[in-house]
Amino acid sequence: xxxxxxxxxxxxxxxxxxxxxxxxxxxxxxxxxxxxxxxxxxxxxxxxxxxxxxxxxxxxxxxxxxxxxxxxxxxxxxxxxxxxxxxxxxxxxxxxxxxxxxxxxxxxxxxxxxxxxxxxxxxxxxxxxxxxxxxxxxxxxxxxxxxxxxxxxxxxxxxxxxxxxxxxxxxxxxxxxxxxxxxxxxxxxxxxxxxxxxxxxxxxxxxxxxxxxxxxxxxxxxxxxxxxxxxxxxxxxxxxxxxxxxxxxxxxxxxxxxxxxxxxxxxxxxxxxxxxxxxxxxxxxxxxxxxxxxxxxxxxxxxxxxxxxxxxxxxxxx
Ligand SMILES: Nc1ncnc2c1ncn2[C@@H]1O[C@H](COP(=O)(O)OP(=O)(O)OP(=O)(O)O)[C@@H](O)[C@H]1O
Ligand SMILES: [Mg+2]
Numbered sequence: 001x002x003x004x005x006x007x008x009x010x011x012x013x014x015x016x017x018x019x020x021x022x023x024x025x026x027x028x029x030x031x032x033x034x035x036x037x038x039x040x041x042x043x044x045x046x047x048x049x050x051x052x053x054x055x056x057x058x059x060x061x062x063x064x065x066x067x068x069x070x071x072x073x074x075x076x077x078x079x080x081x082x083x084x085x086x087x088x089x090x091x092x093x094x095x096x097x098x099x100x101x102x103x104x105x106x107x108x109x110x111x112x113x114x115x116x117x118x119x120x121x122x123x124x125x126x127x128x129x130x131x132x133x134x135x136x137x138x139x140x141x142x143x144x145x146x147x148x149x150x151x152x153x154x155x156x157x158x159x160x161x162x163x164x165x166x167x168x169x170x171x172x173x174x175x176x177x178x179x180x181x182x183x184x185x186x187x188x189x190x191x192x193x194x195x196x197x198x199x200x201x202x203x204x205x206x207x208x209x210x211x212x213x214x215x216x217x218x219x220x221x222x223x224x225x226x227x228x229x230x231x232x233x234x235x236x237x238x239x240x241x242x243x244x245x246x247x248x249x250x251x252x253x254x255x256x257x258x259x260x261x262x263x264x265x266x267x268x269x270x271x272x273x274x275x276x277x278x279x280x281x282x283x284x285x286x287x288x289x290x291x292x293x294x295x296x297x298x299x300x301x302x303x304x305x306x307x308x309x310x311x312x313x314x315x316x317x318x
Pocket of ligand 1: 016017019020021039040041042043044045046047048
């Protein structure tokens with residue numbers, strides 16, 4: 001119905017026995033976006049991914065991909081999507097090209113198309129030098145790259161990645177994300193990804209949904225979620241203050257509307273605020289005006305990890 005959205009879910013539920021794995025999930029995922037789904041173990045991420053990838057059926061609600069219904073138009077949907085599972089699904093006893101040809105046949109592609117797209121992808125994923133080596137000799141990172149390259153062989157409009165970077169070292173994770181986001185930008189591929197490495201999403205995701213107990217708790221850009229659900233942390237240390245100055249500072253901070261919480265001591269002040277940078281510079285000016293001798297100040301800006309911790313862990317947990 002709407003050209004702007006690639007994937008739409010309306011009140012989608014999935015039940016396993018008595019377990020409600022997805023509970024009336026509604027989402028709209030924009031064409032060409034990199035959409036991240038985050039949540040703790042058992043939240044429903046893989047259930048949602050496999051449902052979108054037409055590998056299981058919803059018990060309630062509707063899902064469309066590129067305006068096609070995933071239940072009644074499954075064949076057409078499958079032509080438009082690619083999926084990479086957490087466990088590599090490649091043949092280690094063959095070469096990269098063997099794997100590409102097998103996948104190409106499954107996708108019903110002719111040999112010249114497989115060669116053309118295969119060469120492009122092997123180059124993009126830096127595997128062209130090893131394309132005729134046995135996959136069994138590849139490192140974990142190379143296997144993962146090949147797995148993703150194969151899922152892009154038939155030029156899908158949507159790529160589903162369930163925990164694509166698990167087990168990779170930080171450099172390999174960065175490289176993989178660069179390649180995936182380059183391809184998404186160049187080809188307009190919509191990427192739906194689940195991951196536990198939240199900081200990766202901060203750099204690449206256009207939108208993120210938080211899921212827990214099968215329910216979507218919030219959706220937004222990384223920045224929106226950080227601003228809404230996490231806060232910056234300010235710490236200022238100064239030479240010992242007398243009680244009247246403590247009271248003066250306490251009053252000043254209490255009147256700052258952006259301050260969520262604060263704690264003042266004779267030698268330090270800590271503040272929780274969604275606008276850390278602004279609060280810190282206002283405060284430093286105020287303290288200097290009042291001739292407070294500042295020893296040091298620190299601003300810890302909120303990250304997606306803080307969003308995760310404040311939503312998915314017990315209060316007070318470290
Ligand atoms: N085939 C199944 N049969 C029964 N219960 C299932 C099945 N698949 C998933 N579940 C249950 O549904 C819930 C969601 O599981 P799911 O695998 O989607 O979580 P997840 O968010 O992917 O977790 P993880 O981060 O550990 O991969 C869990 O309680 C799980 O036990
Ligand atoms: Mg999972």
